[in-house]
Amino acid sequence: MKPPIHGSVVYVLKRYPRLTETFILNEIRAMERLGERLHIFSLLPPEPPPHHPMVAEVRATVHAPPDGWRAKARVFAGAHLRMLGSVPLRYLGTFMLALGRTLSSRHPISLWRQFARAGVLAEMCRRQGVRHIHAHFANAPTSVAHFAHRMSGIPFSFTAHAKDIYLSRPAILRRHLRAAEFVATCTAYNAEFLRQIAPRLQPQRIHLVYHGIDLQNFAAADECAPRYRRRARILAVGRLVPKKGHEDLIAACAVLRDQGVDFECEIVGSGPLLDALRAEIGRHALADRVVLSGPMTHRELIVRYREADLFVLAPRIAEDGDRDGIPNVIAEAMAVGVPVVATDVSGIPELVRHGYTGLLAPSQDPRALAAQIKRLLEDRQLGTQLARAARELLRREFDLWETTRDLHALMSEHSCRARGQPGRTEEETGQFQVAVVAAGEGTR
Numbered sequence: 553m554k555p556p557i558h559g560s561v562v563y564v565l566k567r568y569p570r571l572t573e574t575f576i577l578n579e580i581r582a583m584e585r586l587g588e589r590l591h592i593f594s595l596l597p598p599e600p601p602p603h604h605p606m607v608a609e610v611r612a613t614v615h616a617p618p619d620g621w622r623a624k625a626r627v628f629a630g631a632h633l634r635m636l637g638s639v640p641l642r643y644l645g646t647f648m649l650a651l652g653r654t655l656s657s658r659h660p661i662s663l664w665r666q667f668a669r670a671g672v673l674a675e676m677c678r679r680q681g682v683r684h685i686h687a688h689f690a691n692a693p694t695s696v697a698h699f700a701h702r703m704s705g706i707p708f709s710f711t712a713h714a715k716d717i718y719l720s721r722p723a724i725l726r727r728h729l730r731a732a733e734f735v736a737t738c739t740a741y742n743a744e745f746l747r748q749i750a751p752r753l754q755p756q757r758i759h760l761v762y763h764g765i766d767l768q769n770f771a772a773a774d775e776c777a778p779r780y781r782r783r784a785r786i787l788a789v790g791r792l793v794p795k796k797g798h799e800d801l802i803a804a805c806a807v808l809r810d811q812g813v814d815f816e817c818e819i820v821g822s823g824p825l826l827d828a829l830r831a832e833i834g835r836h837a838l839a840d841r842v843v844l845s846g847p848m849t850h851r852e853l854i855v856r857y858r859e860a861d862l863f864v865l866a867p868r869i870a871e872d873g874d875r876d877g878i879p880n881v882i883a884e885a886m887a888v889g890v891p892v893v894a895t896d897v898s899g900i901p902e903l904v905r906h907g908y909t910g911l912l913a914p915s916q917d918p919r920a921l922a923a924q925i926k927r928l929l930e931d932r933q934l935g936t937q938l939a940r941a942a943r944e945l946l947r948r949e950f951d952l953w954e955t956t957r958d959l960h961a962l963m964s965e966h967s968c969r970a971r972g973q974p975g976r977t978e979e980e981t982g983q984f985q986v987a988v989v990a991a992g993e994g995t996r
Contacts, residue, residue: 561686562682563686563687568592571599574965575880577606590611591614592675595669596617602847631671642702657944670700671916675695684707688710699931707967709733709736729746729750734759737758739899741763741896753941762955763950764955765950770857784815787860790879795867799825799829805842806838811926813926818842854930857888861891864884867898867900868895870913875898876899892938896912914964
């Protein structure tokens, strides 16, 4: 019989709650239902409303910075002094490490900001009896978790997603990979990318853990109901940023209009490209066909999914290298039973398997995208077939409870292994266990 595991787990997040990160919110809810005691450490103050109603279900205590620089300074100074007094050698060693990294850092102010936050996190962990630190995103949250691990000796892990991987310096990613107890990532595409960045690490160090979908929240639409109206409804959901490819979808809508297809397209989301996308809609004379609806809560989105005839997303690799993993909204649309068309970027083909669970088009090719949209709008039987297969794939490989159970098992295993042992340094690559957590082939 395994010994009982004492202590709690802290999630380190850039901001909590956050409207666009339902995948993290769902994971936290599922982790608590599995019996895990959690704390949430938010690097930034909570995002202003609206919040998803599911936030109210989370029992974890949220630790966030206080308002005002004076209050913040008192909290930070007090935490660091207590860490210095309780574990002086660890604290001073971490301080010297940060000092040394300042010499090669492109963003020294940011580095010291993460060090300062790490002192508060480490002190909170010791006070609350935290046994494991888990960060979401391989940039600032993981840097804070890494420093806190060095100060406290508490093991840490992180989940890498998309932008945090592709816009981070490889040297920093390698440093985190070496020091963490384990690393999870949400696509096989990401996992291979990380293994190429750190080829000297045993490849099994990186675990594939898909973003799970809570299928209970997404009742499939009635297949007998007449979905395809005279004017078909196309839905897209995603932040208004370059990597989402909304500009290509708008151009594809112009192609469909010129081909005589009768449709309306709604793009849900907010972001810096709002004015540019409005201009694109005007340039293509699509104001009567394409609408930008702004951000919505999860509950509002489910209604939109159920009203849609087709879900379309056209991600691309942005000029700075940023790209999606598997956008969660694709899985959500599939869970409701909406046929999906997407582009073949990053990990998307792991979920949208062309001709089986959806249709794919090359990225940044509006005419090819329009062709696949038209194909599904004209072939209702194919759409129904793809939607059924997609929901079955979600049930087999993307179920929230299974993916969270696997992540929970990793945390428990590595917490047991690390108890009573000194923290791993980034020079100690160690021996890595074989564990690919989710079989098979999402980030908003």
